Amino acid sequence: ILNVEQSPQSLHVQEGDSTNFTCSFPSSNFYALHWYRWETAKSPEALFVMTLNGDEKKKGRISATLNTKEGYSYLYIKGSQPEDSATYLCAFMDSSYKLIFGSGTRLLVRP
Amino acid sequence: GAVVSQHPSRVICKSGTSVKIECRSLDFQATTMFWYRQFPKQSLMLMATSNEGSKATYEQGVEKDKFLINHASLTLSTLTVTSAHPEDSSFYICSADTGTDNQPQHFGDGTRLSIL
Numbered sequence: 001i002l003n004v005e006q007s008p009q010s011l012h013v014q015e016g017d018s019t020n021f022t023c024s025f026p027s028s029n030f031y032a033l034h035w036y037r038w039e040t041a042k043s044p045e046a047l048f049v050m051t052l053n054g055d056e057k058k059k060g061r062i063s064a065t066l067n068t069k070e071g072y073s074y075l076y077i078k079g080s081q082p083e084d085s086a087t088y089l090c091a092f093m094d095s096s097y098k099l100i101f102g103s104g105t106r107l108l109v110r111p
Numbered sequence: 112g113a114v115v116s117q118h119p120s121r122v123i124c125k126s127g128t129s130v131k132i133e134c135r136s137l138d139f140q141a142t143t144m145f146w147y148r149q150f151p152k153q154s155l156m157l158m159a160t161s162n163e164g165s166k167a168t169y170e171q172g173v174e175k176d177k178f179l180i181n182h183a184s185l186t187l188s189t190l191t192v193t194s195a196h197p198e199d200s201s202f203y204i205c206s207a208d209t210g211t212d213n214q215p216q217h218f219g220d221g222t223r224l225s226i227l
Contacts, residue, residue: 034216036215042220043117043204043217043221044204044218046216046217051213098160099155101155
């Protein structure tokens with residue numbers, strides 16, 4: 001059974017703080033790693049699709065890194081804002097092209 | 112771009128009712144659509160993968176006679192929960208794939224199904 005773990009489960013930070021969370025996934029048969037941002041009552045929004053070991057991607061204040069050899073990815077948010085409050089999901093894709101999701105990290109940014 | 116519409120967003124119905132959930136790609140053609148289910152405090156679990164014009168592929172443990180999937184066109188897939196019972200109450204969400212390598216899936220807003 002493929003397992004994707006995210007930590008922490010939830011995180012409360014103050015506006016302006018920088019934060020990061022982790023996604024760990026199987027290191028074998030890797031095809032891609034997806035990150036999504038999911039706000040309450042909305043659909044999950046794609047942040048990044050990462051495929052190469054050592055990849056670093058950035059979108060505004062959010063960035064992500066990928067280590068496929070050891071099976072982890074970090075998501076960083078610089079200078080968190082209240083609008084960053086959401087659940088951040090990572091999903092592992094192997095050669096079957098199916099996504100295996102983690103349980104998510106719930107981020108709450110206090111003004 | 113890449114908008115997926117899922118309808119209805121919420122259903123409350125009696126045990127034994129069949130419920131149909133629609134998933135439409137509004138501005139692109141979806142070669143593949145996916146149906147997920149989420150139990151409280153758990154991750155999204157893939158139920159089935161559907162390709163236009165062919166039978167859906169179900170994940171292990173998902174009853175294909177209980178969860179009927181039809182993918183009649185490149186922009187519409189439907190999930191019918193047949194003779195729903197309280198244990199089928201859950202959050203169901205669809206996503207669509209453009210078929211291009213290394214692109215994300217595009218999700219609907221999900222359907223909260225409550226069976227009384």
